[in-house]
Amino acid sequence: MDAPVIVVGAGPAGMMLAGELRLAGVAVIVVERLERRTGESRGLGFTARTLETFDQRGILSRFGDIETGALGHFGGLPLDFGVLGGSCRAAKSVPQSVTETHLEEWATELGADIRRGHEVLSLHDDGAGVEVEVRGPGGAHTLRAAYLVGCDGGRSTVRKAAGFDFPGTAATMEMFLADVKGVDLKPRPIGETLPGGMVMVGPLPGGTTRIVVCERGTPPRRRDTPPSFEEVAAAWQRLTGEDISAAEPVWVSSFGDATRQVTEYRRGRVLLAGDAAHIHLPAGGQGMNTGIQDSVNLGWKLAAVVRGRAPLSLLDTYHDERHAVGRRLLMNTRAQGLLFLSGAEVQPLRDSLKELMAYDDVARHLAAMVSGLEISYDVGTGAHPLLGRRMPHLELVGAAGKTSSTELLHPARGVLLDLADNPRLRRRATAWADRIDIVTAEPHGAPRGAEAGDAAALLIRPDGYVAWAAPGSHHDLPMALERWFGTP
Template sequence: MDAEVIVVGAGPTGMMLAGELRLSGVDVIVLERLEKRSGESRGLGFTARTMEVFDQRGLLPRFGDIDISGLGHFGGIPIDFGLLDGAHQAAKSVPQSQTETVLEEWVTELGGDIRRGHEVVLVENNGDLVAVEVGTPTGVRRLTARYLVGCDGGRSTIRKAAGFDFPGTAATMEMYLADVKGLDLEPRMIGETLPGGMVMVGPLPGGVTRLIVCERGTPPRQRTEPPEYDEVAAAWKRLTGDDISHGEPVWVSAFGDATRQVTEYRRGNVFLAGDAAHIHLPAGGQGMNTGIQDAVNLGWKLAAVLRDRAREPLLDTYHDERHPVGRRLLMNTQAQGLLFLGGPETQPLRDVFAELVGYEEVSRHLAGMVSGLEIHYDFGGGGNPLLGRRMPNLELDGTPLVTSSTQALRGGRGVLLDLEDNPRLRRRAAGWGDRVDIVTSRPRDAKRSNLPEGTAAVLVRPDGYVAWAAPGSHDDLPTVLRRWFGEPR
């Protein structure tokens, strides 16, 4: 084999996956058809859950000063995300280009093999190995690996070549997205509809203005190249009456409201993640964030099978857990599209929705959906409400090297938190000590820990989700450790 895992696509999803694999020492090659980063920033900012994911790996400081906000929206209707109990608020105005740079530097430091100007043209999956034919600057090469992961976007070559079904609905309209210099425009939030459509204006660093233009009744076009800025300026003038043709475009793109999801995230030794697995209207900035979380869910599982004696069926849980998340993503983005892209006929719907979000319970539910903090995996039941949910950040007392549950996840390993100094518990988990870190400590402030009362121990998977808790889990600890981490030493 040329590598244990080949990742196709060097965007945020592919780079996050490569970093997760390298944390466990897995040999990985990243193939990217572009010879250099595009510099485009379709994704902008991080949801609260992605902020937690980056914090788990110690990546947040690499982004420098981040503008955070507890304000958000659902379909253009303002929502207070500060109602949530997450350790972080959402990050605003972090360009995708910066995210790609940070993650690529991380992967490079970890020893990842990133090959640009390499385009996959053929996939062969024989059940034991996966082979790809790759067009390179020096000719066609054949590479083999144990597993192949397509992180190559909405037009995924891997998805098509490996025969994944991709049902859904085609685009019904076309919208423009542009970053432009030299404009002096008042900010416009999503949701401020106009008679002919919708426009959005948002300031970005460096004197750049982000524009989104949606002109109702504009049919989607089959484009092979990005639109010209003149098209954007003309649509803007028709909608607002203002002339922005003097602006200097940094980049321009067109997108639609197509909504599709593959029926399976795994076919044999081939997996899909991010936009390769699900495309949707970019409402609420969820697409890139969901892809990053797909990668974190899959990465440790591949590493566990390749390195840590975990059994092959563990990889099926990637589809079982992430496909429902993708399905809810499509549902909520379609709902948001109806709210902020509909014409006058949907104004009564917007009015009713605006009344509903005035109720704290409704706002909390919608904010949890968009932020990713509501995700709940089914781990087979149990009485502890933490099971299957993200581990809240828990400040720990008496451990100079590990000061919080989040910091304990920096190495990408499982973590068993022994909160009552229980030697018997530690002995039962000792056989997995080569892949699960055992941390004995107490919460620094039990009243503010967000832990259910009486929680004595918690097993956290490398992706930050609680697999077992005492009391309250139906299965005993060794059974759960075998399920997620394989046989003991």
């Protein structure tokens, strides 16, 4: 084996997965077709769940002072995320290029082997490993790994070469996206419809302006190169009457409203994550954020299987958990597309939904859906409210001093959090001490039930989700430990 795992694609999903694997002590090679990062920024900012994810790995500080806000939208209709609580805010102004830079630096520091200018030509899963034919600066050569993960985007070579089914609906229109300088345009929120289509204008850092142009009735085109800025400016003028042809384009791209999802996230020893597994209309930056969270769900599981600490069945939970999340993603982005891309015929629906969103329950439901905060996994039966949900930030104090549930997850290991100083509980988990951290502490600075839900103990997976709680779980601790962390 050249490495236990080969990751194809050095975007946010690929870099996040590489970092997760290295935290677990697994060597990884990342192959990327492009010789350098493009600097393009299709995705802007992070959802509240991704902010939590970065924080639990100790990498949020790499992004500096992030401006967050509680105001968002659903299909162009204003949505106040404040209904979810004061800490449930999103970051709106971090370009994807910045995200890719920081994640690549993190993965490299951890020891990931990143090989740019290497294009995957073919692959073969022989049941004992995966052989990948790659063309690099020195010509074509073959790499072999125990597992291969495609994080290579919507036109994934890995997905096609491995024969994944990718059902869904084809694009019905083409839209333009451009970052420009040297033009003074009034802000236009997403969802502002015009007789011929929809446009959006939003400021970015550094004096750059982002514009989106959707001209209804434009058939989709399969392009091998980006559209020219002249095309974008012409469409903008047809819709708005404004001439932006003198603006300086930073970069230009096009996208469509195709919606597809693979039927399985794993075929043998080949897995998919991010846009390689699901494509959809951009709406609120959910695609990049979902891809990052795909990788966090997969990383520790794949590492445990590679290291022989967990059975192959653990990888099945990756599909079970994340395919359902992707399915919800496609549903809500299609719904949002109908709202902000359709014409006047949909205005009664917009008006009706706007009335409903004035109710807190409706606003909470939609805000949780698009922020990823609604996600809950099937970890076994039980009555505790945190079972299957992500562990909230909890300030703690123990023998070693102050810490938090977030800080305990920095090493990407499982955590058994003993909140009642129960020696018998800790003894029962000792056999798994090589793969989980056993921590005795008590909540600090908040009522005991405020975040921990009056739990006496919690088993937290490396991805931050609660797999067992006492009281509340209907199976015992060793059973939960064996399910998620293998036979001791």
